[in-house]
Amino acid sequence: MVSTGLEVLSAFTCCLVLVAYVLAYLYSRQLTKRVSFQLTVLLSGIEVFYSLAQIFSNYYSTPGFLCNLGVFLFVFFSMWSILISMFIAINLQLVFIYNTRKENLFLKYAVGSVFISVMLTLPPLFIGAYGFDETANLCWYSRSFDVVIVGLFVSPYKWATNYLPSIIFIAYSTYAAVRVMIKLISSSRSNHNSNNSTRHNVPTQKVVAKLVSRLMFYPLVPLISNFFNIYGEADYAITHVNKFSLLVPALTGTSIQGLLTSILFFTIDPAWTKLYKDIRKYYNPQFEKENSTSINGMSSISHFQLHNPYLHFDGPKDVIEIRTIPRKEGIARFV
Secondary structure, eight states: OHHHHHHHHHHHHHHHHHHHHHHHHHHOGGGGGSHHHHHHHHHHHHHHHHHHHHHHHHHOOSSSHHHHHHHHHHHHHHHHHHHHHHHHHHHHHHHHTSOOOSSOOHHHHHHHHHHHHHHHHHHHHHHTOEEEETTTTEEEEOGGGOEEETTEEEOHHHIIIIIHHHHHHHHHHHHHHHHHHHHHHHHHHHHHTSOGGGTTHHHHHHHHHHHHHHHTTTTHHHHHHHHHHHHHHHHHHHHOOOOHHHHHHHHHHHHTHHHHHHHHHHHHOHHHHHHHHHHHHHHOHHHHHHHTTOOOSHHHHHHHHHTOTTEEEEOSSSSEEEEETTOTTOEEEEO
């Protein structure tokens, strides 16, 4: 089954992220203390179990307790991953919009996301809402609880405990990401139009924009992976038919969720980019020489700091603060 192969690949790549975290921790504990990095690693760990839950459901696809359990695990880890993605966006919003940086909120994010996920996904298990879906021929929500509302076939537990919360969380993640981007654009334009005494802050804003925009891709992953799943259910409510043409992309989307998260981590995550460049510099000094004048990622910030007396860095904490000394209001923070 193609979806099973993608799920195995997703679990494997997410395990590589966990290995990378261990290497980063051994290399520099300071790099691993930032909240967004910790949330990303936690998200990868959740994606491992999410992929395993999908594989479990594939092999226990006959009515019974294991079928119900497989659906619960699938929905629980799916909801948990969506919440962590939302908290990554919320953390960016708190840090960059509201300048909240004194407290490390990772533990609160982790505990809160688990609590919300359990409260949403556990009740359907006890009342028997999880089960075998005869219309799709797989373990999912039982159709025995479906009701007809204004001519629409609606599964109340499916929408109340899965789809509607997912839509709300994903929508808020997108909203938070857009707010941060608007803040970045307005700050960049403000600095660009200011007098020459603040000209050193302009390239710094470009660096901040790159780093925050990288982190903002994470909330888009659950949107991509769950779109056809939600759309397919909405289509079923209208047509009363489970369409194979929608089922295939829905299964594919959920199967590659962990893979997408891993790709983002290894290609655009600021902390991992910093670690990778430091390792390359250590083994290849020529690499440092070639990149010493570029502004790209966290290593470029260190270079810019060393060659710009107007910049001061506070960290490493859950965020790094970039302060332009000649102008007190010129402050940008990012995770």
